[in-house]
Amino acid sequence: MAHVHATTPPTVPLDTKGPHGRRLRLVTIIATFGGLLFGYDTGVINGALPYMATDLGLTPFTEGLVTSSLLLGAALGAVAGGRLSDRRGRRKNILMLAVIFLLGTLTCTLAPTTAVMVLGRFVLGLAVGGASVTVPTYLAEVSPTERRGRLVTQNELMIVTGQLLAFTFNAIIGNAFGESGGVWRWMLVIATLPAVVLWFGMLAMPESPRWLASKDRFADALAVLKQVRSAQRAQAELAEVEQLALEDKKSQTGGLRDLGTPWIRRLVLVGVGIAIIQQITGVNSIMYYGTQILKDAGFSADGALTANIANGVISVVATFVGIYLLGKVNRRPMLIVGQIGTTTALLLIGVFSLLLPAGQGRAFVVLALTVTFLAFQQGAISPVTWLMLSEIFPLKLRGLGMGIAGLVLWLTNFAIGLSFPVLVDALHISNTFFIFVVLGIGAITFVAKAVPETRGRSLERLETELHTRFTREPALAGKGA
Template identity: 65%
Template sequence: MGKKEQDITQGPEHKKSSSTPNKALRKITLISTFGGLLFGYDTGVINGALPFMSEADQLNLTPLTEGIVTSSLLLGAAFGAVFGGRLSDQRGRRKNILMLALIFFIAALGCTFAPNTEVMVLFRFILGIAVGGASVTVPTYLAEMSPAERRGKTVTMNELMIVTGQLLAFTINAILGSVLGDNDHVWRYMLVLASLPAVALWFGMLVMPESPRWLASKGKIGEAMRVLQQVREESRAKAELQEIQRAVTKESEIKRATFKDLNTPWVRKIVLIGLGIAVVQQITGVNSIMYYGTEILKDAGFETQAALVGNIANGVISVIATFFGIWLLGKVGRRPMLLTGLIGTSSALLAIGIVSLVFEGTAALPYIVLSLTVTFLAFQQAAISPVTWLMLSEIFPLHLRGIGMGVTVFCLWITNFTIGLTFPVLLGSVGLSTTFFVFVIFGILAITFVQKFLPETKDRTLEELEESFRNRIIPKTVPGQKKV
């Protein structure tokens, strides 16, 4: 080995770990998923901060400016997801996560000390860039660090950390709202706490290894081997490195799809289905509850502090349902799981709309609405959200994955942005019941799309799916299962 390579391998990622490979992988998973925790906290904290932030002596927000403040993060995330993936390919997963941690920290402080709406929107947009970058970089890093048999479980830990971050935000909002509710700047305390996980992520990633997959793709074979020896048994590290080298060589020979390839009918169809999956997850209205849950409960009749406390239930059910969803993915097909989730969420939203009319002005209404938002999130987080991200990773053949994931994730965030922007305007102009009836219509359209166009990807290889689309056959059942 030459002197140059020896010098390169002296960084923190190449120090011989004294822990076992399993412990090393658990440590890597814990540290890197602080990016998911930040994702969850920063998207959830606005839920409780908005009522205080909107006061006349604070930022004096209208329904429109509430939507702009909330959705500016989501617009930033759309661009962060696109450019974050490219930067991690160029600079490395570890370096990209370090950069994102710094952006998380600076943007959290910028939001905390924002003197007006314009500055708040600017730093929320910057914060969104970090959220979007983390949404693509952290799962990629985890997938490349994990052995094949543990990859699914390890990668879904990031989804679990996202909903845990949202639960943490809801809980802290409730505590600060109850203890410091009379303080004009309580919302600033809610926002500044997001800087602490960012610090933990930055210092933690300083001693984490780089992805061996990325190192091998850059020709740094010696470094890749050293990292694999930290997270694999000695006998397995060499064999896996050879697999990685073969995969890198194969990928370098594959002609990647471009936008010109969308003229090919089967390519266009599979990309459109990917876009549909992304849109379906968002038009359920899930993020109207995750971002505006406190406002919804206030509109139903709760006082601000009671709404903050009640909103914790939404966070708790999200975490529990995500655990269940991770388990369920290995048991049933993607299509029936997604259809069941959409029927459940649409029914819950329809019930919210009806009871808002029938029980308007009664003391029971806020409690009924809370129970229905919890029911909604149980279906969403146990069925729809896990299937969405898994199917997006499964549906695209290798040569389509770059353009497919780029376009679909960007579209997902733009849809999220649109809903985040318009929801408070709808709520303020047409009321709670009509707003949720609109989402019921979207839910019916989503069910129709899944029933008619969505393929079943469980237990099928990428090659089998590609062949099906080439032959204009959409597989709708798990192999070996009789079609009902």
């Protein structure tokens, strides 16, 4: 179906300071509790698994199943969450996800058997996947253009904060009560608190103004914009959103059939490519198996639990740096520099794991390199990935596009989470990381050739530009993705 933008969206004035700024900050904080839960629930398994394995009698296969069942749930949650957020609204979707987070956490905490634990982790995954695509979309749609990068990336900050909290609570509980049975249940149950905060908080938050406009609810969209913008800015921004929403309505169905439109299909392929390259750095081999990697390098069990906190700390610090840089630097160069940094760090981990004898020396070298890896990953690749995915898709298809990209991202994550221990066992850790190095070189090439720049444009202006670009350059995205 043809998609024609007859006119260029109008210019919107910069926003002024006022009470609406405080309201926007509150909206951002509450919504990003979804990111905090995402981070905690994916990070807590890192330290809880050894204790869980003893209590539930896990085998290496069922350990992998407990870890990766969340990732399978997240793949389904991403695509279903994207579709539901297009149909029912971003806010309603986040409210529903808060309830699923709570139910999944309680199921895991009280799990009497491995089967119930796998089920609980799958349910948690549904919420993690849904939050991974809905929260960045919601933040992108309530943010003013000039602050979108920093506000959307605060979700990434909450994700890594959630992971740091998980690593820290794991270390405190593990070192203090490690001899007690069921200690892992206390590690897991903490996640109920942010789930409750998210649900009650979102009750008082507004719906996305751009989603309201896509449903022809322009008066409601203006009312929301007036909460988070100055009055002059709200009126001008609504005119821009309304113009594009009406054009989209004439030319798109807002469903799967639109993937038959060549330029939209190419955009989705680029989105899928961005999702894949975020995962093939091997970041989650470190986030899920960091404790085991550090033990292999030469740390004791308790030492590895404590040293793993360094991975969480650097992730938070690097994300702060990433948020600052996103206001100053274009997205594509950040993505390329991040990929070069992670690929180099993995190459060095592989080399030193081969050359250095086991012991404290190798342990601290590997820890320093995993910290370096995470500095590039969390300071550049991860924040840019979620930000660009929230920006590049057309309004009518934003939830669907994010859902498809999220589905592929979590399936890639699942494949890596499941295969990493097997690869390490078969090839040793060095050769496993060399595989990620080769994949990293391919990722750098993809970004350089296929990924568009998105900084400094409103979502509406960006949609117009990408439509023009991918209509004129039919080969670009098809080859890159």
